[in-house]
Amino acid sequence: MRQSFLFLLILLVSASCSNRNLAYFSDLRQQGEYKEQITNENEPKIQPDDLLSISISSLSPEATAVFNRGVQTQISSSNASSHRNIDDGYLVDKEGFIDFPVIGKMKMAGLTKAQARDKIVKELQQYLKRPTANIRFLNFRVTVVGEVGRPSTFTIPSEKINVLEALGMAGDMTAYGKRDNVLIIREEGGVRKMARLNLNSKETFNSPYFYLQQNDVIYVQPNSTKATQATTDLRFATLFIGLTSTVALIISRLY
Template sequence: MKKSTLVNSLIFIFFLSSIFGCAKRNLVYFSDIEPGSDFSTQITDYPEPTIKEGDLLKITVSSLNPESNLLFNAGVMSSTEGDRMMNAAVPINEGYLVDKNGQVNFPVLGMVVLEGLTKEEAIEKMAQRLEEYIKDPIVNVQYLNFKITVIGEVANPNTFTLDTDRITILEALGLAGDMTEYGKRENVLVIRDEEGVRKAVRLNLNNRDILNSPYFMLHQNDVVYVEPDKIKAVQASTNQRSLAVFGLLASIGIAVLFNLRFYFE
């Protein structure tokens, strides 16, 4: 009888340890870097984002010719302080939309294909085209709708529109208020549309190798999804949570009854 009681007690302890063992999670980023030690790695030349259909671009042109500046910038900028003051009330260019053919409709130049080019390549192409009309043009290209989305087990899931085209996955998580304690840092999903293909890549933020991943630097329209662990998944469902609690109480009750039975026999 004592042997049976001991077996039941061990089963009960194992049951409880298995439940609480599931809740254990490594909450430390780059946990494979030893505490108190230094780590360095060569900065990777990450692939630059390329211009895609649906991007909204701010394209400005500067030259020594005030009239040309007004023509190509719709009053955004001019070459002298007096002209800047005169045109201060002129609405700022709202941007050029990249259409389904990968083109923008630019003043005088007409339709210009920019899809598939990096910002630097787009600047070079625009400058070459503009040299037919103005001398030594200085072109600047910026994204106006560069956005990333962070969802899942983060404090503030949202879509963020940025004023830069360079953002790391860590910065994106920072914008979203960081992961909750239920977020799987070892299994973060990045979804990216690239050259007509939608890719989903899993990243381990507990591992320092992520610093050299081509997905460490995000591109426009990337979606970062932080998956919840099993405990949170159960808690998310009222029915499942109730079943879990009921199952735990039932197991405790059964174990107690068995122990009491053998005790009184």
Template structure:
């Protein structure tokens, strides 16, 4: 009988040890009643980086200048390869030094500038060659990647050039139940540096985080919780398998002793 109670005790410990409470609610500490209104202070315009592909349109009072400085209209294609080739032929690629090459002007460094700042800089530069130029800049390859414990991991192109972490998760089909909402990893390359930071999506303060809004080429990695890690980790799975075998053997021994006595 004593062994039988030991068996039940160890079985309960094993079950309780394999289950841990998890908070699956985003912004779980946000007040449920009433509405709130706060000024947005963390929406920062993305800055131009090496390998960005920019669409730059230049209009002025001179038709000759318009033809000279513009690369034409982007042509679409039914095949992905054709579309990519078309984009590259019409966009301005920012090189590793942060420069683009414009007709007449030659190399112009735009690294670290927002679109508005870059447009102002080009307006001053082109003012020597075109009458009252108007510059419009947009990204052709603004994208973010969401991987890990989400239903549709992928790289997503963002036409609006503005996206927050919740919108990115929405594009990826949201997290699976195994995703760690309180410890999401963000990987960002900026100014020649690669940075990593953690985001707690259970906490309402994430709405004010400087990392709430994503930048181009950001990677969002949703880590699996301990339950999923046990399922896929060979080492931990072996431990769990060994415990199961041990408990099964203990059960058999308990039954045999009970029948004997």
């Protein structure tokens, strides 16, 4: 009886596997070149809790040192806590501000890096000659979980990544991952957003969620075959434990 059941289960699993579409973008033409204009590549915006690296340069190196962390200055004791190693970065507070040396509180949330750079440079022009600013995210990372080879959180030095690259870093989807229903979780402007991508379709390329932002989470959901397998394994385990307990009880009474 048990062998017949297992045989039927294997047949059902095999049938379901044969019907699954494991190819990405299977609706693309098999031959020839495919082109389309990229319109959904948006530069990430600074958000509360982001950690920013900000380095300043100008034609006056000595005066510039005041605005770079890790340099001892004589401006005032109240600003001493701001002068740490540059790798510490500037943490954007819950209201979206950073505490910048000499200038003080500056609103960064909602700005792109280019906009933040222009804002800082404008403020610095009253202190420095021809200042420039370089800004980087120190916490640009994405998390990939679910039916992938190596679920993990990945730091992205280039600050640019799409969902396919993230899946590649995580070892790609397993054969049980639902390619037509990949969940993207994003927090932006105090709002948590969720969207599902169909990676069997080329329309994913045009989604605003194709290019990831800092702290995005990708969840690859298991298909019905994996869910059924997990349920079946649990039932077998429960049955085995119950049977073992019964046999142990019988043996204890016999001896």
